[in-house]
Amino acid sequence: MIQTLASFSIEKPQILLSALAIFPAALFVFLKFKRIQKAISSQAEGDKSARQLRIFLILRTLFRCLAWISAVFALSEISFGSKKIPVHKSGSNVFFVFDISYSMLANDAPQNLSRLDAVKIYASSLLDQLDSSSFSAVLAKGDGFLAIPETEDKNAMLNLIENLSPHLMTSGGSSLGRGIEAALSAIPPHSAKSQYLFVFTDCDETDNQLEKSLEKTAKFGVPVSIVGFGSENEIEITAGDGKTRVKTALRAEKIKKIIEDTKKSNSTSIFKNSNCLYIDSKSAGSAWQLLNQVKGSSGEEDRALSYEVQNVNRHSFFIFWAIIFMILSFVSAERFSTRKIKKGSGKKKLAASATLSLMIFLTSCSSEKKQILSGVWAWYEGKYTSATANFLKLAEKSQEDSLAHQYAVFDLSATYLSMGENEAAFDRLASLNPDDQALPQEFRSAAYYNTGIIFARKNDYKNAAENFKKAILADSRNLNAKINLELCERELVQKQANSAQAQMQSVNEEKQQNPDMNNEIFDLIRQQEGKKWRNMSDSSEKKEDVLDY
Structure with missing residues (x-):
């Protein structure tokens, strides 16, 4: 990351090299203009058409270069300006x-x-x-x-x-x-x-x-x-x-x-x-x-919230201008085509309308969905502080019974889990109600699964196995829950085997400490065998007496 000013930074400066692509693109447009100019120079209005074509190509190339540069700036994650974000501290x-x-x-x-x-x-x-x-x-x-x-x-x-x-x-x-x-x-x-x-x-x-x-x-x-x-x-x-x-x-x-x-x-x-x-x-x-x-x-x-000052990521700002410049390039092309080339104007209008619709679609997303997406993106990039800030904001301003609040709390617990804050993650998961059948099955299964992960980290494999079973019942497609359930059951079996082995070892140690125990056992066996033979001889004598009589 490059930091030049106190409130200016570039997260991915290597992407800025992509802006150099505008030079071969400009050269290609220039050569294309030369070929077209030769083709129309024989016409009566060749000079006028060439001037119009030159203006059209310059404007279109300029706007598309600006759109490309704006997109490159957005992907390089340029940040400037500062804002305070809430951060949960433990x-x-x-x-x-x-x-x-x-x-x-x-x-x-x-x-x-x-x-x-x-x-x-x-x-x-x-x-x-x-x-x-x-x-x-x-x-x-x-x-x-x-x-x-x-x-x-x-x-x-x-x-x-x-x-x-x-x-x-x-x-x-x-x-x-x-x-x-x-x-x-x-x-x-x-x-x-x-x-x-x-x-x-x-x-x-x-x-x-x-x-x-x-x-x-x-x-x-x-x-x-x-x-x-x-x-x-x-x-x-x-x-x-x-x-x-x-x-x-x-x-x-x-x-x-x-x-x-x-x-x-x-x-x-x-x-x-x-x-x-x-x-x-x-x-x-x-x-x-x-x-x-x-x-x-x-x-x-x-354990209350604290605030950190961070640079403002201008990703959305540059994406917005990239879309605007691309629309202007289509508008300039449309204006030229209505003067000289009537054919194909409908397609260009359709392209401009589609681009405008895309911009409206991107900007019409609800603030809750946008904030969840921003937090998830920051989580995938390993920026857990930014992810925590987005999820905390949404959890505070959304209603407790809303789906957005449930997702914000769950994502917040997943962020704490990634940071190794198991207790904070468990507290957040405990505030959810995954038994609610109205919630999506993937959400309920994921809540049980993360709870099982926390218990497994504490070596509490019994509770971990129970939560993995609930995760599978909520969503039978949760393959990770099935794998972890089997691993927990193996751990439980291994614990039982180790416990039995420990008991056998204690018995063997007791025998070694008491060597006379074996002799006592053999004496007891001899006495029992002696009694058995005496009883058998007595019974045979009784039978013989009966026969004699």
């Missing part, structure tokens, strides 16, 4: 961006601590309160460096916090912007988690990159909280060379001004609605402000 990841420049060694924090020591205490306490989030750590000095990728290991984070020092990086200066950009580059492109940036700093930057970085966070829809440490009264410290004495202070007003200037310079509402703020670490409730972003009022992770 879970959260917090980036801790630590400023470890030498100015953080100034001892003007409360209790005569250095700013960096105050950061260690503050960040460690904050980390203890984030129980259900993952974490990442970025070091910012003259450059930005991802020290710890996304993890849930608090011990790794605490170990890094305890050892924060300017000596961890060799680059000089202080660049908060580069630290923020390092955090943004570490965010996965289709992450289902909400991302948060906590920047711990004295706000004393040296390269003035913060403003540009904040604009990028607004584009990604990532909230940034800048936590200031130190005193606003200047204090002298030793620079990184160990000799130079420099003055440093908490530049809180500078950071606030950068935030305000960025909001004013951005004419759109993208940044104005983003959550970027400055927090003084010494103010009461500062930690609660940070925690409140990650956690809801109930103390649980926020």
